[in-house]
Amino acid sequence: MSGPTPSPFLIDCWPRLGAAGPVLDLASGRGRHARWLVARGEALVALDRSGTALRELQRSLSPSARLLAVRADLEQGHRIPAADGAFGAVLVFRYLHRPLAAEIERVLRPAGWLVYETFTRGQTELRNGPSRPEFLLAPGELSQLFPGLRVVHFEELVTPGPRPEALARLLARKPG
Ligand SMILES: C[S@@+](CC[C@H](N)C(=O)[O-])C[C@H]1O[C@@H](n2cnc3c(N)ncnc32)[C@H](O)[C@@H]1O
Numbered sequence: 438m439s440g441p442t443p444s445p446f447l448i449d450c451w452p453r454l455g456a457a458g459p460v461l462d463l464a465s466g467r468g469r470h471a472r473w474l475v476a477r478g479e480a481l482v483a484l485d486r487s488g489t490a491l492r493e494l495q496r497s498l499s500p501s502a503r504l505l506a507v508r509a510d511l512e513q514g515h516r517i518p519a520a521d522g523a524f525g526a527v528l529v530f531r532y533l534h535r536p537l538a539a540e541i542e543r544v545l546r547p548a549g550w551l552v553y554e555t556f557t558r559g560q561t562e563l564r565n566g567p568s569r570p571e572f573l574l575a576p577g578e579l580s581q582l583f584p585g586l587r588v589v590h591f592e593e594l595v596t597p598g599p600r601p602e603a604l605a606r607l608l609a610r611k612p613g
Pocket residue numbers: 463464465466467468469470484485486487490509510511512513529530531532
């Protein structure tokens with residue numbers, strides 16, 4: 438698989454999730470996670486407001502891939518265009534729009550999984566990545582954003598390497 442690599446957090450979590458599909462990759466971008474999951478046989482919905490990103494994702498996959506690309510602006514109406522309980526797993530990486538929390542819970546089926554990783558306020562000290570407060574999580578915030586889900590794993594960390602990132606990671610599960 439070419440292009441940006443998936444987050445190590447998704448790779449670590451995935452074996453615990455079992456046959457999770459269908460999976461919603463929310464704010465998927467060009468699909469570094471969608472492509473990784475399609476390669477593992479998962480059925481995916483990739484949602485983003487960028488038609489360019491979604492077209493790039495579709496072009497990178499074989500026509501037989503089980504991927505539906507949906508172009509939608511999640512901040513218009515604060516709604517995910519999907520039925521209640523439509524997904525066995527929802528992925529959110531590097532995107533934060535707090536009013537969607539209840540929507541994420543709604544579209545998860547019972548016993549469905551949420552895998553979420555995005556930047557914390559610690560990022561402002563690292564001179565790269567987003568700096569606007571509305572895109573950055575307060576300490577502990579991600580672990581409390583989904584009151585209807587059970588927290589299975591939560592951590593906040595600064596990644597090592599030349600371009601460190603201050604991240605929060607959450608693996609949570611809807612009650613069965
Ligand atoms: C930093 S990228 C992350 C992409 C991908 N999740 C990843 O980790 O590689 C943020 C993505 O959020 C999308 N996005 C931003 N605002 C959005 C909105 N209002 N509705 C839907 N997607 C949005 C952008 O188009 C972009 O693809």
